[in-house]
Amino acid sequence: LEKERGQVNFNVEELTNIYDGGAEETKLRRKVADVIQNDPEVRCKDIGMMTREERYIDGVRRCVYLYKVLLPREGWTPVSKEVKDYFKYRNIGKERSFGVHAGVFIPCLLSFGSDEQIAKWLPLAMQFQIIGTYAQTEMGHGTFLRGLQTTATYDKKNKEFVINCPEISAMKWWPGDLGKSANHALLMAQLVIDGKKYGMHPFMVQIRDLTTHMPLPGITVGDIGNKVGFETTDNGFLHLNQVRIPRENLLCKNAEVKPNGTYLTKASDKMVYGSMVRLRAIILESEAVSALGKACTIAVRYSLVRCQGELEPGKPEVSVMEYMTQQKKLLPYVAMTYVTHFACLKLSNQYNAFTREMDNNDISGLPELHALSAGMKAVVSEQCSDGIEILRKSCGGHGYSNASGIPIIWSSAVACCTYEGENTVMLLQCARYLVKCINQVQTTRMVGSVAYLNNMTQSTCHVDSVSGFKQLDVLVACFQYRAREVLKTAALKLSHLTKHGMASYNAWNQSSVELVNVVKAHITQFIVTTFASGITELECTKPVKNVLQQLCALYALSCINASTGDFLKVGYLSPRQCDLAHEAELELLSCIRPNAVGLVDAFDFSDDLLQSCLGAYDGNVYERLFAWAKKSPLNKTEVTIYQQYIQIRLIGRRKAF
Numbered sequence: 001l002e003k004e005r006g007q008v009n010f011n012v013e014e015l016t017n018i019y020d021g022g023a024e025e026t027k028l029r030r031k032v033a034d035v036i037q038n039d040p041e042v043r044c045k046d047i048g049m050m051t052r053e054e055r056y057i058d059g060v061r062r063c064v065y066l067y068k069v070l071l072p073r074e075g076w077t078p079v080s081k082e083v084k085d086y087f088k089y090r091n092i093g094k095e096r097s098f099g100v101h102a103g104v105f106i107p108c109l110l111s112f113g114s115d116e117q118i119a120k121w122l123p124l125a126m127q128f129q130i131i132g133t134y135a136q137t138e139m140g141h142g143t144f145l146r147g148l149q150t151t152a153t154y155d156k157k158n159k160e161f162v163i164n165c166p167e168i169s170a171m172k173w174w175p176g177d178l179g180k181s182a183n184h185a186l187l188m189a190q191l192v193i194d195g196k197k198y199g200m201h202p203f204m205v206q207i208r209d210l211t212t213h214m215p216l217p218g219i220t221v222g223d224i225g226n227k228v229g230f231e232t233t234d235n236g237f238l239h240l241n242q243v244r245i246p247r248e249n250l251l252c253k254n255a256e257v258k259p260n261g262t263y264l265t266k267a268s269d270k271m272v273y274g275s276m277v278r279l280r281a282i283i284l285e286s287e288a289v290s291a292l293g294k295a296c297t298i299a300v301r302y303s304l305v306r307c308q309g310e311l312e313p314g315k316p317e318v319s320v321m322e323y324m325t326q327q328k329k330l331l332p333y334v335a336m337t338y339v340t341h342f343a344c345l346k347l348s349n350q351y352n353a354f355t356r357e358m359d360n361n362d363i364s365g366l367p368e369l370h371a372l373s374a375g376m377k378a379v380v381s382e383q384c385s386d387g388i389e390i391l392r393k394s395c396g397g398h399g400y401s402n403a404s405g406i407p408i409i410w411s412s413a414v415a416c417c418t419y420e421g422e423n424t425v426m427l428l429q430c431a432r433y434l435v436k437c438i439n440q441v442q443t444t445r446m447v448g449s450v451a452y453l454n455n456m457t458q459s460t461c462h463v464d465s466v467s468g469f470k471q472l473d474v475l476v477a478c479f480q481y482r483a484r485e486v487l488k489t490a491a492l493k494l495s496h497l498t499k500h501g502m503a504s505y506n507a508w509n510q511s512s513v514e515l516v517n518v519v520k521a522h523i524t525q526f527i528v529t530t531f532a533s534g535i536t537e538l539e540c541t542k543p544v545k546n547v548l549q550q551l552c553a554l555y556a557l558s559c560i561n562a563s564t565g566d567f568l569k570v571g572y573l574s575p576r577q578c579d580l581a582h583e584a585e586l587e588l589l590s591c592i593r594p595n596a597v598g599l600v601d602a603f604d605f606s607d608d609l610l611q612s613c614l615g616a617y618d619g620n621v622y623e624r625l626f627a628w629a630k631k632s633p634l635n636k637t638e639v640t641i642y643q644q645y646i647q648i649r650l651i652g653r654r655k656a657f
């Protein structure tokens with residue numbers, strides 16, 4: 001790898017600083033990483049050999065130590081930048097304990113609680129005097145929130161709400177930290193007053209005794225069992241049987257129930273969905289893009305040291321990175337990590353701007369933010385988790401071992417396709433907004449992520465050279481035209497179906513397969529446009545700007561070459577231009593190949609964080625693999641009990657004959 005590092009033609013540290021958002025950010029992140037990897041109590045350990053129970057207990061122990069010992073020792077607070085960096089860069093799949101408490105329960109308390117309620121519960125939550133979960137999803141409903149069955153019926157006489165799960169499908173199912181850790185739940189239930197339903201509302205419900213940690217009367221709670229990943233998280237179940245809570249436990253920033261049962265709404269009913277917008281807007285970096293970056297680091301470093309086969313007959317074996325097919329598997333995902341990182345940054349900045357507007361009672365930006373966050377969450381989580389699996393396979397047999405570190409990264413990242421809104425549902429939510437926009441574009445000027453719809457002129461691409469397809473303005477135009485045209489086509493189909501008598505809900509369902517593709521085109525347009533414009537404005541050395549431009553072009557071309565049908569159907573690219581775009585991608589793979597190790601080094605993931613025998617900085621793969629395997633519990637004895645049992649059985653059988 002040192003030989004590879006010698007040929008990198010840009011300043012790696014400069015790129016790390018750009019990726020982090022500045023040299024000071026890099027310094028802070030490294031300070032956090034140093035504190036963590038030099039503290040045996042919280043440094044990453046190889047959990048590949050641990051049982052589920054050991055992983056859960058280890059995760060809880062680490063988090064309690066982090067909040068009770070490390071933070072006070074370092075002078076940090078749970079919301080200080082250092083802790084955000086800690087969770088942003090901690091190894092995926094290893095730091096899950098209290099993830100919902102810290103990342104969902106507390107923010108939702110701030111979103112839904114009145115000032116008095118925040119003053120009451122926030123200090124307790126911040127000090128871990130109460131551990132909370134966000135209990136919305138039920139065994140029978142996760143997507144269709146209007147179908148949630150848990151009820152909160154107001155009892156005027158006692159000024160209480162009676163929380164009840166009327167049947168097994170109403171049981172809360174999946175909430176993180178619920179199974180064994182939480183003693184409170186921010187519970188979403190259908191509010192009922194005098195037999196009238198008011199929809200989903202947030203309630204604070206204590207579920208365990210604060211001293212004994214035993215479930216309170218009427219509460220049945222536990223862990224839902226083993227999962228694909230998230231092994232350190234006790235995703236749980238919660239059944240409530242006529243559980244009574246005070247009237248004051250309805251979190252009442254957006255709506256309240258007066259003592260006499262009068263219902264008072266204070267904000268748009270869509271604000272109850274606000275918690276989901278927040279997480280979709282901010283979770284992608286840590287759960288999807290960072291995971292992709294780790295997998296890229298492991299796969300690229302391994303591919304540079306793994307020698308397999310002759311490229312030129314009779315010559316020495318080459319590293320598998322010399323094969324074009326391997327470069328095609330790896331380098332577009334290195335590009336995707338950089339490109340989506342900056343697109344996610346723009347989305348989270350847009351969310352932060354919206355929260356400031358909301359403080360001034362202006363929620364006009366919510367529809368665009370909801371659509372963009374739903375679309376980005378679906379497209380980025382899917383592209384990243386699909387990419388991680390391709391990167392795992394690119395490592396051959398050792399990629400199938402937990403020693404590679406990639407399976408645990410994938411098993412955690414892929415969950416992002418489901419939680420916080422199942423991806424297809426999210427794509428269709430975004431499609432709903434896009435169809436409205438295209439139908440208004442003749443009379444209303446579009447802004448934000450749909451500004452490209454204002455240009456409705458028909459055109460075609462005029463590029464007639466391979467180098468022309470490496471120009472960012474050409475690529476941005478390709479994506480904007482494709483996104484607009486596929487949206488127009490889908491909207492026309494919808495309109496045609498309804499004009500010919502089909503009910504609108506049925507027309508929507510009949511068009512939903514195209515609409516999913518429309519949103520993917522819209523979001524990749526947003527990602528490419530964001531990164532291309534960001535590079536233009538970026539102040540950096542020419543070698544770094546050049547490599548970023550190459551990465552943007554590579555990501556764009558890999559997307560175009562994966563969906564040439566769209567570009568042909570809308571008439572923007574000719575078959576010959578599709579061939580030129582394909583050649584342009586292959587040329588970019590060769591241009592970027594010499595910089596591959598520098599591009600992943602720039603992500604700056606420490607060996608401690610990667611926990612990978614294949615992806616360590618020094619590239620000593622085989623020594624690490626062997627040392628790792630020897631730690632297998634099966635190797636504690638030369639002859640395992642099972643082998644002894646088999647021998648006894650076989651010997652016994654021989655004697656019988």
Ligand SMILES: CCCCC/C=C/C(=O)SCCNC(=O)CCNC(=O)[C@H](O)C(C)(C)COP(=O)(O)OP(=O)(O)OC[C@H]1O[C@@H](n2cnc3c(N)ncnc32)[C@H](O)[C@@H]1OP(=O)(O)O
Nearest residue numbers: 099136142143144145146270273276277370419420421429
């Ligand atoms: C570290 C890892 C931690 C993991 C923690 C995980 C936590 C969780 O998973 S929490 C549970 C997450 N669950 C969801 O996200 C549920 C997803 N489902 C939905 O959000 C709903 O299906 C729905 C709201 C998208 C649709 O339900 P429905 O009642 O059918 O509503 P409509 O489609 O008719 O839309 C009504 C109206 O509301 C607007 N809208 C929908 N969602 C939002 C939102 N989040 N923010 C703002 N506005 C929203 C929607 O656009 C419609 O508006 P109009 O078009 O103006 O009518």
Ligand SMILES: Cc1cc2nc3c(=O)[nH]c(=O)nc-3n(C[C@H](O)[C@H](O)[C@H](O)COP(=O)(O)OP(=O)(O)OC[C@H]3O[C@@H](n4cnc5c(N)ncnc54)[C@H](O)[C@@H]3O)c2cc1C
Nearest residue numbers: 134135136137141142143174175176415419420421422424
């Ligand atoms: C790791 C993990 C952690 C989680 N943590 C939490 C948590 O802390 N708190 C919490 O409340 N929940 C949590 N969840 C639950 C999660 O939010 C739900 O699983 C998610 O919202 C999807 O809902 P569902 O499981 O009911 O899937 P469903 O909605 O039943 O999806 C099943 C299939 O139906 C399709 N489908 C459903 N509705 C439509 C539609 N309208 N149009 C087209 N297709 C549709 C979907 O696309 C999907 O293919 C977690 C889940 C996971 C996996």
